[in-house]
Every structure is written in structure tokens, then in C-alpha cells.
Amino acid sequence: xxxxTSIIKIDQELCTxxxxxxxxxxxxxxxxxxxxxxxxxxxxxxxxxxxxxKCNSYAPAFEEGIASRETKLAERGLLPSxxxxxFAAYNIGHAEVVKEGLVNKDSFKVVQCAPAVRVALGEDFGxxxxxxxxxxxxxALRRLxxxxxxxxxxxxxLTIMEEGSELIKRxxxxxxxxxxxxxxPAWVKFVEQAYPDLIDHLSSCKSPQQMAxxxxxxxxxxxxxxxxxxxxxxxxxPCTCKKFECERPEMGDSGxxxxxxxxxxxxxxxxxxxxxxxxxxxxxxxxxxxxxxxxGAGTIxxxxxxxxxxxxxxxxxxxxxxxIPNVDINLVRGGEGVRKATVQVGDLELKVxxxxxxxxxxxxxxxxxxxxxxxxxMEVMTCPVGCVSGGGQPKVLLETExxxxxxxxxxxxxxxxxxxxxxxxxxxxxxxxxxxEFLEEPxxxxxxxxxxxxxxxxx
Amino acid sequence: xxxxxxxxxxxxxxxxxxxxxxxxxxxxxxxxxxGAVSAPxxxxxxxxxxxxxxxxxxxxxxxxxxxxxxxxxxxxxxxGDRIIVDTEICIGCKTCMLACPLGxxxxxxxxxxxxxxxxxxxxxxxxxEGTEKEKVxxxxxxxxxxxxxxxxxxxxxxxxxxxxxxxxxxxxxIKQRRAASVLEIARSR
Numbered sequence: 013x014x015x016x017t018s019i020i021k022i023d024q025e026l027c028t029x030x031x032x033x034x035x036x037x038x039x040x041x042x043x044x045x046x047x048x049x050x051x052x053x054x055x056x057x058x059x060x061x062x063x064x065x066k067c068n069s070y071a072p073a074f075e076e077g078i079a080s081r082e083t084k085l086a087e088r089g090l091l092p093s094x095x096x097x098x099f100a101a102y103n104i105g106h107a108e109v110v111k112e113g114l115v116n117k118d119s120f121k122v123v124q125c126a127p128a129v130r131v132a133l134g135e136d137f138g139x140x141x142x143x144x145x146x147x148x149x150x151x152a153l154r155r156l157x158x159x160x161x162x163x164x165x166x167x168x169x170l171t172i173m174e175e176g177s178e179l180i181k182r183x184x185x186x187x188x189x190x191x192x193x194x195x196x197p198a199w200v201k202f203v204e205q206a207y208p209d210l211i212d213h214l215s216s217c218k219s220p221q222q223m224a225x226x227x228x229x230x231x232x233x234x235x236x237x238x239x240x241x242x243x244x245x246x247x248x249x250p251c252t253c254k255k256f257e258c259e260r261p262e263m264g265d266s267g268x269x270x271x272x273x274x275x276x277x278x279x280x281x282x283x284x285x286x287x288x289x290x291x292x293x294x295x296x297x298x299x300x301x302x303x304x305x306x307x308g309a310g311t312i313x314x315x316x317x318x319x320x321x322x323x324x325x326x327x328x329x330x331x332x333x334x335x336i337p338n339v340d341i342n343l344v345r346g347g348e349g350v351r352k353a354t355v356q357v358g359d360l361e362l363k364v365x366x367x368x369x370x371x372x373x374x375x376x377x378x379x380x381x382x383x384x385x386x387x388x389x390m391e392v393m394t395c396p397v398g399c400v401s402g403g404g405q406p407k408v409l410l411e412t413e414x415x416x417x418x419x420x421x422x423x424x425x426x427x428x429x430x431x432x433x434x435x436x437x438x439x440x441x442x443x444x445x446x447x448x449e450f451l452e453e454p455x456x457x458x459x460x461x462x463x464x465x466x467x468x469x470x471x
Numbered sequence: 472x473x474x475x476x477x478x479x480x481x482x483x484x485x486x487x488x489x490x491x492x493x494x495x496x497x498x499x500x501x502x503x504x505x506g507a508v509s510a511p512x513x514x515x516x517x518x519x520x521x522x523x524x525x526x527x528x529x530x531x532x533x534x535x536x537x538x539x540x541x542x543x544x545x546x547x548x549x550x551g552d553r554i555i556v557d558t559e560i561c562i563g564c565k566t567c568m569l570a571c572p573l574g575x576x577x578x579x580x581x582x583x584x585x586x587x588x589x590x591x592x593x594x595x596x597x598x599x600e601g602t603e604k605e606k607v608x609x610x611x612x613x614x615x616x617x618x619x620x621x622x623x624x625x626x627x628x629x630x631x632x633x634x635x636x637x638x639x640x641x642x643x644x645i646k647q648r649r650a651a652s653v654l655e656i657a658r659s660r
Binding site for chain 1: 484485486487488490491492495500501502503504505506507508509510511512513518520522525585626627629
């Protein structure tokens with residue numbers, strides 16, 4: 013797969029041209045006349061997959077004059093065992109690649125799952141919307157044959173160390189402000205193509221997925237005593253754009269492609285079913301230490317406002333050297349749209365903005381271009397309420413149930429955070445250990461090499 | 472008089488949400504996401520798409536239902552305000568399908584909890600051993616008889632293309648038409 017290949021597609025045989033996808037596309041990348049099959053402008057598309065979530069135009073059984081289900085499954089990169097209905101808008105899948113990789117006895121197979129996967133995966137096995145299943149997810153991954161079940165939440169904590177330090181540096185030493193979060197690859201692609209002159213505002217931090225990729229094939233290979241070349245690194249994401257991100261040519265600082273294959277939450281569900289694993293009856297298992305150890309701050313990356321809240325929990329304590337009065341920062345929580353808040357951090361009155369739903373960021377960016385921005389730090393997530401509503405998440409069939417699904421997944425994320433013994437990234441003992449043993453310090457030489465990146469103006 | 476649901480072709484955008492809502496409402500199990508669906512969708516209304524017009528077709532719940540009249544095993548009956556197929560009795564003869572003036576009667580393989588149902592009687596002859604044969608039954612709109620909120624198609628449609636026609640609403644509509652006629656006649660004098 014290359015960046016030139018589109019990841020999101022519309023099946024011309026199935027699209028009825030109802031244009032409901034056009035309404036949710038944040039970048040007007042879907043083209044066509046009403047009543048006719050639509051097409052996607054690959055340059056413009058930010059690969060968010062919201063069209064995939066929206067589409068209801070399925071392939072009826074025994075429809076005449078269209079390619080067979082077997083042909084369509086193969087075209088889409090789906091496993092032949094997939095039973096669910098096929099819709100016009102879809103993303104290319106990679107479960108077959110992972111299935112093949114997992115039977116290779118010579119490789120060392122590692123996996124990471126994004127925070128939002130554990131609050132939605134169960135839905136595809138008939139569990140209630142927003143069921144919280146980190147333990148079953150870890151158990152399923154182990155049964156699929158992964159040697160180490162690591163976690164993106166660990167590198168979400170790592171991201172906070174790096175990004176928090178970067179923000180403090182920009183504020184105190186005078187760097188480009190406001191600083192933008194860089195975890196959401198659709199948002200990053202959007203800045204690169206629509207606002208290239210604002211690229212310097214993006215944090216230089218790689219996303220947690222890519223930090224994990226770079227760490228697994230370096231530090232991870234070292235502690236497991238395996239050759240980096242033999243590490244087969246899979247990530248499971250609520251996101252279709254993570255497939256695009258992992259293929260970016262600069263994502264190879266480990267000396268190899270940092271993340272080999274990205275699966276969506278839905279594709280992991282299909283792989284688990286294909287292996288005949290009864291998800292609902294699995295026991296609760298732990299992630300593998302050290303690269304699977306995480307705090308509540310890491311897990312809230314999956315919801316809008318979560319990266320901001322996690323950064324504030326750590327930033328506050330790094331700057332003031334005192335414990336934060338209240339770990340739950342309700343000011344930055346919420347739903348779709350733009351929120352602004354001011355947080356007193358020692359002597360600093362830190363002003364932040366949180367944007368959820370990519371369309372909503374345009375007026376804010378115009379303000380920044382006009383020099384009217386009055387804040388230091390902005391979190392942007394492309395999908396409606398953050399990654400829990402991502403394009404790769406279990407597809408809610410009825411529009412009338414979407415709100416409940418998003419609400420429950422968000423609530424489960426905060427519940428998970430509240431119940432974890434540690435809730436601040438800098439208190440994660442294995443984060444402290446990786447700095448002591450390998451990375452030295454945030455923004456240090458090794459961090460700079462492995463965990464930070466550069467962006468490309470496009471178009 | 473019977474109740475029925477009818478779509479307005481001028482409003483329908485052809486998104487198939489009604490078909491999915493219908494199929495999900497009749498699964499018998501609670502299914503919220505696509506991945507949890509293991510059997511093909513079997514909606515009881517069908518989107519018709521021509522270059523000129525798009526709209527779903529579903530049962531009109533005929534008063535003197537031809538499907539029921541022709542059924543040789545009396546599997547189709549009038550119940551309350553609608554016409555219902557009893558799939559336990561149905562032998563899959565397809566006569567109802569031929570009799571339906573709208574094309575609203577379908578024949579489908581029966582599924583329970585995502586698994587195909589096989590029939591008790593006739594087997595597929597395959598050499599010496601007979602193998603199970605799937606059960607095929609008549610399939611039509613039942614106005615979501617087991618759904619507390621009523622017809623699911625109506626609720627999910629973003630274009631608000633459906634109308635639930637009930638005896639009272641029919642009566643109101645007729646009275647309005649009569650009133651309009653009176654005004655029309657009065658104006659022309």
C-alpha cells in the first residue's frame with residue numbers, strides 16, 4: 013500500500029447517491045450528482061472514515077448485476093469469513109495481512125490498541141454499546157498469537173511527557189503559539205493541505221501510535237532480546253486515517269517501518285471471529301509490562317478534551333511542583349464543537365481551546381491567521397466526539413442509536429480513567445523507567461530522534 | 472380499516488436506512504452494530520431505484536388481501552389492523568407473491584439468531600443421503616408488530632418520507648379533501 017492508494021472508497025455498484033456522506037465529510041471530498049454513485053477526491057480526503065460510518069447503502073442478498081460477495085470481500089481486503097453486510101462506503105482492510113503475519117514462527121509479534129478500541133470492540137460481539145473490555149481485548153490478542161500485548165495508552169502517557177514539555181518550552185522560551193496537538197492524523201493532513209502556513213503550530217510530537225511503533229522496534233526489541241528486523245508490529249485503531257499515518261515515508265525512525273500494519277476496531281473484531289474466539293466469555297487479562305502499562309491520563313486520549321486534560325494534569329505538576337487540586341478537569345470535557353477554558357497553572361494563566369469535529373476548526377484557524385487567537389494550546393480531533401466516534405469503530409446501524417453509542421463510549425472511557433490506580437502520565441512507573449534506561453529526558457536527543465517528526469505542506 | 476405505511480417518492484433520497492431499520496427490528500435479538508450482524512439483512516420493504524424516481528415499496532395491508540385469499544394453507548390472515556404471515560404454516564408456494572398487486576410480498580430463507588432454519592419435511596436428495604433443506608417463507612411488512620414504538624422505517628427516515636396511514640388519519644384526510652372540494656365549487660360559481 014502506498015500513500016497514493018486511497019484507503020476510503022465508495023463502491024460504484026452499491027452507492028445510490030443519497031449523499032448523506034456528503035453531509036458528514038468535513039472537507040467536501042465527496043463528489044457526484046444526487047441519485048448517482050459518488051466518488052472521493054483522494055487529495056482532499058482526510059481519511060477520517062465518517063462516510064464509512066454514515067453509509068447505509070448495503071449490498072442486498074441475491075442482487076443481480078453486481079459482483080459477488082466473495083469478490084467484494086476480496087476487493088475490500090476483508091477476510092472471506094466476514095458475515096456482516098457490506099456497504100457502499102468502506103475502507104480497505106488489512107486483517108488478512110495480520111492473519112498471515114501471525115502464523116510466521118520467526119517473527120516477534122507485538123500489538124498495541126488505541127484507548128477508544130476497548131470501549132467499543134465488544135459491541136461487534138453483541139455486548140452493550142460502550143461496553144468497557146480492556147481485559148477481554150488483551151486476552152483475545154494473546155489468543156490470536158501476539159507475543160506481547162502492549163498498548164497505545166502507554167505511549168499516550170509518553171506523548172504527554174513530550175508534548176507537555178514542548179508546550180512549556182514554547183510558552184516559557186517563546187515558540188510558535190498557539191501550539192496544536194498532533195495525535196489526530198486526519199487533522200494533521202488537513203493542516204498540511206489546507207493551512208500549510210500554520211504547520212509550525214503543530215506539536216512536533218508523533219502520535220501515540222507512531223511513538224509506540226518507534227519504541228517497539230528499538231527499546232522493545234532490546235528488552236525482549238530480539239532483532240528489530242524480526243518485530244512484526246500491529247496496531248489496532250478506532251481510526252481509518254491511522255492506516256495513512258503509518259505509511260507516511262518519515263515514519264521509519266526505528267530503521268524500519270515503525271508500525272507494520274494498522275487494523276481498525278472492526279477489523280480486529282472480524283479477526284477474532286475468524287479465529288473462532290468467543291469474545292464475550294474470555295477472562296480478563298493484563299497488558300504486558302513495561303510497554304503496556306498505562307494511567308488514566310493515557311486512556312482519556314480517546315475522547316474530545318482528553319489529550320488536553322491529560323496534558324494539564326501533568327503540565328500543572330511539572331510547572332508548579334505541587335499536586336493538582338482536582339484530577340478531573342471538567343472544564344475541558346464536553347461534546348462536538350469548540351470549547352475554550354482558562355486554567356491557572358502557578359503564575360501562568362494558561363488559555364486552551366478544544367475542537368471536536370474538523371469542520372468546527374476552520375473559523376478558529378482563520379482567527380489565528382488574522383492574529384486574533386488569544387490562547388496557548390489547542391486540541392483538535394476530527395471525529396464528532398473524538399476517537400470513540402472514529403471512522404474505524406463498530407458501525408452503529410441506526411442513526412437514532414448513534415448518540416447513545418457515543419455517550420456510552422465516552423462515559424466508559426472516563427469510568428476507566430477514574431478507576432485506574434494512577435491517573436497522571438508522569439506517575440507511570442514504566443514511563444519513568446523508559447526515560448531512565450533509554451530516552452534520558454523529554455525532548456532529549458533520543459526522544460527527538462524517535463518521538464518527534466516533521467510535516468509536509470501538500471497541494 | 473387497516474393501518475399502513477407509505478413513502479413519498481418526492482422526499483425519498485434512496486439511502487436504504489429504512490431497509491436496515493426494518494431488518495434490524497425483525498432480527499429478534501438486539502443488534503446495534505454492523506459487525507454484530509451475521510445473517511443477511513431481510514427487510515420487509517424494498518427500495519426501488521429507477522433513473523426517474525426512488526422510493527421503498529411495502530405492503531398496503533389490503534382490506535380484501537389477495538395474498539391471504541390465495542394462500543392454500545391459510546398462513547396469511549387479518550389480525551387487528553394488518554395482514555400477517557404465519558411462517559410456521561407457510562409452505563413457500565409463492566402464490567401470494569404472484570397475487571400481490573404491489574410486489575410487496577417477498578420470499579426469503581428463514582433465520583433464527585443469525586442461523587439458517589432448515590425445514591422438517593422435504594430434504595435435498597443427494598445420492599443416498601438426504602441433506603437438510605433451508606426453509607423459505609413468505610415475507611412482508613407487519614408494521615413492526617413486536618416493536619413498542621411502531622414501524623421502524625418511519626422513525627429512522629432522515630428525509631421524513633414515510634406516512635403512517637391509520638383509519639383516523641384517513642378520515643381526517645377525506646374530510647379535508649371534501650372541504651377543499653366545497654371551496655373549489657363555491658369559487659367557480
